[in-house]
Every structure is written in C-alpha cells, then in structure tokens.
Amino acid sequence: MSENGCSPDIWTYNLVINGLCKMGCVSDANNLVNDAIAKGYVPDVFTFNTLIDGYCKQLKMETTIQILNKMWSHGVTPDVITYNSVLNGLCKAVKNEDLMETFKLMVEKGCVPNKITYNILTESLLISGFANNGDLKGAYQLFRRMGEQYKVSHTTATYNIMINAFSEKLDLYTAEKLFHEMGAEGCAPDTYTYRVMIDGFLHNRKHRFWIQHRVHEAVDIIHLMVHNGIVPEVVNTISDSDKKVVAAPKIVVEDLLKRSCITYYAYELLYDGIRDKKTQKQKLPNRH
Incomplete structure (x- = not known):
C-alpha cells in the first residue's frame, strides 16, 4: 500500500x-x-x-x-x-x-439499547422462541422485564407475537390485556393483530358452543377495526355515511373470509353476530 x-x-x-x-x-x-x-x-x-x-x-x-x-x-x-x-x-x-x-x-x-436491539431480542428469538416451546410464562416475564427494566418501547410486531402465542393457547384473558395495552402505550394494532384476536375468540374446533359464546366479543373487534379505519378500500368508496356504518363491518368480515383469515363457519357466526348487534341497538329504548 x-x-x-x-x-x-x-x-x-x-x-x-x-x-x-x-x-x-x-x-x-x-x-x-x-x-x-x-x-x-x-x-x-x-x-x-x-x-x-x-x-x-x-x-x-x-x-x-x-x-x-x-x-x-x-x-x-x-x-x-x-x-x-x-x-x-x-x-x-x-x-x-x-x-x-x-x-x-x-x-x-x-x-x-435501541428498538433494533429490542426487536432482535424479542421478535427474532426470545419471545417467539419461548412461545413456540410453550414457555409462555417465561416469554411474558421477559416481555415485561424488557419494558420495565430496560425502558425500551414495545413494537406492534412484538405485541403481535405475544398476543398470537396466548391466543393459540386460548389464554384470551392475557391476549385481550395485551391488545388493550397496545393502545394505552400508543402502539397501534395492525390488521394482523385484529385477525389474531378474532381467531382467538372463534378458533376452537372441539367446542362449538364455546365459540358461539364468544362471538359478541369477536364482533366487537370487527367494529373496533371499522372505528380505527382498518378496512378494505371499498369501504371508503361508500359516500353515504349511514350506509358506510352499516356496510363496513360486513365488508370487513367478507374480506377476512376472502383472504382465508377465517373459516366459513366463523364467517357465518360473525355475519350473524353483526346482524344481531344491529338488531339489539334498534331495540334499545330512545332516551330522548
């Protein structure tokens, strides 16, 4: 040289x-x-x-x-x-x-540490690894420690891993807790988050009665998607605001079925649940 x-x-x-x-x-x-x-x-x-x-x-x-x-x-x-x-x-x-x-x-x-550090620790290995091996308690403890001890903000992807893991184990109490916690931390749920929550309420092949019992909660998630604008583009083409409110939840459910995010059985339950919720609202007494 x-x-x-x-x-x-x-x-x-x-x-x-x-x-x-x-x-x-x-x-x-x-x-x-x-x-x-x-x-x-x-x-x-x-x-x-x-x-x-x-x-x-x-x-x-x-x-x-x-x-x-x-x-x-x-x-x-x-x-x-x-x-x-x-x-x-x-x-x-x-x-x-x-x-x-x-x-x-x-x-x-x-x-x-920065967010990249945290993502490496949680998304790429530790939390997903613990979850896949069934050690959800270890995953949850690590999730908490990273936020509380090391003061690094959780990401949507990290929450999704945790919510999906607990949802698959049918620990919907913890899944819901994490889901609502996201909003409080200013971490916006994405389409995948909502899909995992809906699937958690409806996905139990052994107990159809249990599924039917949780339909109203899944329907609430659908309405939350609509409220937060997580909807197919076609919803935004509806000019009449009243028609949009009525049509949007149904369009969301149809879109989930079209993209194979839910089964046809789940689709039927959700569609009926949306209709029933609308009927219940119409039956509420007018307080004015």
Missing part, C-alpha cells in the same frame, strides 16, 4: 476491510486488521464493526466474540451498532445463553 510513497491511514485500511467483508473474505479482512495494528495504526469502531458484521453474517460467533473482546483491549468502545450485529448473529445461530450474556454486558457497559 506504500509502494508509491503514499502511506495508508486507518481510513484507507477501513475501505479495503469493508470491501473484503462484502466479498465474504472475512479472514483476509481480519488479517489486514492485524497488519494495521502491527504497523501502529489504531483501528476505530468502524473497523471492528465492519469485521464483526462480516463474521456474524457467516455465523462464526466464537470469532465474533473474540473480536468484541479485542475492541476493549485496544481501547475502542463498542457502540449500539456493534452490539446489535453481535446479538443478531447470536440470534441466528440460536445461541440463547450467549445472547443474553452479551445483552447484559451491553447494558452494564452503559451502551443504551
């Missing part, structure tokens, strides 16, 4: 290291970092982040952790990008214990 009398600096090294990592030549990039150090050039956080990201993409996590420790030994403080790369790599390599240890180290060292 200095044949023409031009001495490289760490910025020059970083460009080459970045290029090697993008080509997948991470070992060569690591050798170049060692060469730079041997020649007296001090790597910066970008140097190490590039190298760590390269090793993480190849899931070579033992080497990644070694480089993370190497940063400290050279007086370079890992930032949130560093830790997110390591956590994401550990996530994909399904190294749960190492992931939590690294996260604890991150917090202890004063590096503040």
Whole structure:
C-alpha cells in the first residue's frame, strides 16, 4: 500500500476491510486488521464493526466474540451498532445463553439499547422462541422485564407475537390485556393483530358452543377495526355515511373470509353476530 510513497491511514485500511467483508473474505479482512495494528495504526469502531458484521453474517460467533473482546483491549468502545450485529448473529445461530450474556454486558457497559436491539431480542428469538416451546410464562416475564427494566418501547410486531402465542393457547384473558395495552402505550394494532384476536375468540374446533359464546366479543373487534379505519378500500368508496356504518363491518368480515383469515363457519357466526348487534341497538329504548 506504500509502494508509491503514499502511506495508508486507518481510513484507507477501513475501505479495503469493508470491501473484503462484502466479498465474504472475512479472514483476509481480519488479517489486514492485524497488519494495521502491527504497523501502529489504531483501528476505530468502524473497523471492528465492519469485521464483526462480516463474521456474524457467516455465523462464526466464537470469532465474533473474540473480536468484541479485542475492541476493549485496544481501547475502542463498542457502540449500539456493534452490539446489535453481535446479538443478531447470536440470534441466528440460536445461541440463547450467549445472547443474553452479551445483552447484559451491553447494558452494564452503559451502551443504551435501541428498538433494533429490542426487536432482535424479542421478535427474532426470545419471545417467539419461548412461545413456540410453550414457555409462555417465561416469554411474558421477559416481555415485561424488557419494558420495565430496560425502558425500551414495545413494537406492534412484538405485541403481535405475544398476543398470537396466548391466543393459540386460548389464554384470551392475557391476549385481550395485551391488545388493550397496545393502545394505552400508543402502539397501534395492525390488521394482523385484529385477525389474531378474532381467531382467538372463534378458533376452537372441539367446542362449538364455546365459540358461539364468544362471538359478541369477536364482533366487537370487527367494529373496533371499522372505528380505527382498518378496512378494505371499498369501504371508503361508500359516500353515504349511514350506509358506510352499516356496510363496513360486513365488508370487513367478507374480506377476512376472502383472504382465508377465517373459516366459513366463523364467517357465518360473525355475519350473524353483526346482524344481531344491529338488531339489539334498534331495540334499545330512545332516551330522548
């Protein structure tokens, strides 16, 4: 690099290291970092982040952790990008214990987690992993601890994972609690959230009586979707506001069936439930 009398600096090294990592030549990039150090050039956080990201993409996590420790030994403080790369790599390599240890180290060292950190911990591995293995209690405790202890805001995707897990286990009390909590935290439910809640109320193949008993609650979710504007585009083409109010819930149910989000049996129950709710409203005495 200095044949023409031009001495490289760490910025020059970083460009080459970045290029090697993008080509997948991470070992060569690591050798170049060692060469730079041997020649007296001090790597910066970008140097190490590039190298760590390269090793993480190849899931070579033992080497990644070694480089993370190497940063400290050279007086370079890992930032949130560093830790997110390591956590994401550990996530994909399904190294749960190492992931939590690294996260604890991150917090202890004063590096503040961001939403990307939180999403990696919850959506990609821990909460979905706990839920899939049936450890909903562990998932719920982790969910609470992340919010209360580490003060990181929950995302809609994270809530969806939790609500879906509890809904599938027919723990609708907790599912509903999380659903209503979303709004209080300013985290808006999306179409998937509503679908999971409706499915939770109606999805029990063994007990049809139980399903019929919960129809009114599923219908309430349909009306909430309408109220919050989570409706098919065709609803917005109805110019008459009175007709829109009547038609919107039915259109939502038809759309859910069309997209195979609910069974035909559930569709019939919901459609009848919407009609019954309308009838009940009409029977209410006029207080004026």
